[in-house]
Amino acid sequence: MNTPKLNVSGLVKKFGDLEVISNIGVTIGEGEFISIVGPSGCGKTTFLRIVAGLEESSGGEVRIDDTVVKGPGIDRGFVFQNDNLLPWRTVLDNALIGPEVSGGSDAAAKSRTMDLLKLVGLEGFEKYFPRQLSGGMRQRVNLARALAIDPKILLMDEPFAALDAQTREIMQTELIRIWEQGRKTVLFVTHQIDEAVFLSDRVLVFARRPGRIREIVEIDLPRPRNLSLKRTPEFAKYVDLIWGMIEEDVRHSVLVEKE
């Protein structure tokens, strides 16, 4: 592992008496792509939101480059599950909201953001409004917006969950392509195990009640990766392995929710 970028220790989150996250500790290196998978209700999104500073923890701490996280900040870029674009702003103005809010909206930020839009495949769409774009394109804006503040860490909360299966596959390869350009540190929450394996260097497998890290799986597959990797036996083995870890939890949660 490279130099540590993100350091989480003894993280606890309680809602009243209910412990939703219990004693999470993990160190993530510079430029690592980390996915978090687990059954619903395992606190993976809550964990991401605490790292983002959108939610407060009940104990423990999150450090980025040895600075304790106390709230939201532009050292982290958040990519939301719903694109959360402002409908009255153009693609470019939406992507520029981060620099604008943090007071860095100048010509340099604008030209950098234009480059980012090009990188995510939206060249020529800068003046379009969100309602004129498809779901996949809106998620590209969502990604460009998070990258526009040049964050140290990219936090992604099931960004492709609302997309159809084909678009999702395309977006996964696109994300890999974009990530290869800058090699940002990424924390990626998903419930798709194959998505996690395909994208990541390591997968944090969460368990539920309370949410905690059950296992960390190192994905030793060559990069750069493309979709044909998904049809290899090595890939299937990783998916099986992780599925085996959470299967019982998922079954349980499905049964409990049926009652």
Added chain:
Amino acid sequence: MKGNSLVTSTASIVGGLLIWEVISRFLINNALFLASPSQIVVAIYKLGLSGVLWRHIEISTYEFVLGYVIASALGVLLGLAMAESRTAKSILQPWVSGLYATPTIALGPLFLLWMGIGIWSKVLVVITLVVFPVALNTEVGLLTTSPRLIEMLRSFGASRKQIFFKLSLPSAAPFVLAGLKLGIGRGLIGVVVAELFGSRAGLGQLISQSADAFNMPNLFAAVIILATAGIVMTAGFSWLEKRLVPWTRD
């Protein structure tokens, strides 16, 4: 399809006017009870030629614009206060909601007593009719700001002030415009009825004076002008909405 419905609508208007013309000319045939469309057109032309009509329109327009502008500004401010401050809301809400539901137009004679026969009693009636829908719509618009979008801005470290100006205000715009649009019809009613209670000039005064003289063509002339004003202003507002808040169309 769209062209077809336009043809049908036009035919409906023309047909309606024809039936009106026939009824008033041959069935009723008494200008004291009903004026025919052709008589109304002639009346408008004559009133316009004599210069009387412009005087009436000028006065009514002045009253409407004054009342409407004051009410819009006041309404938006009240709405802002109610959305942003809990105390302001507790103080204002019962009055605003109560007065919105009250036919405040009934207070017209009282305003006339207070402020005399001039334009200000009419302006006040317009204000009381327009201010409350604008205030309530502004408040609702500000309060329905999407929590998801608030969170998005928060993730970039936005302050409360930034969230207000970059998010709450623009997302309230469609609601404010809807309130202002609602105010047009109410404001026009206010002007006319307030003038009916007592005035020296204005379209409402033209109506009451024509009714007293059983001059139906002149009475209808005033009504038609008011209807046209209402239709044109509402259509203008719809056009403005398309330009200013196009994202609400879907």
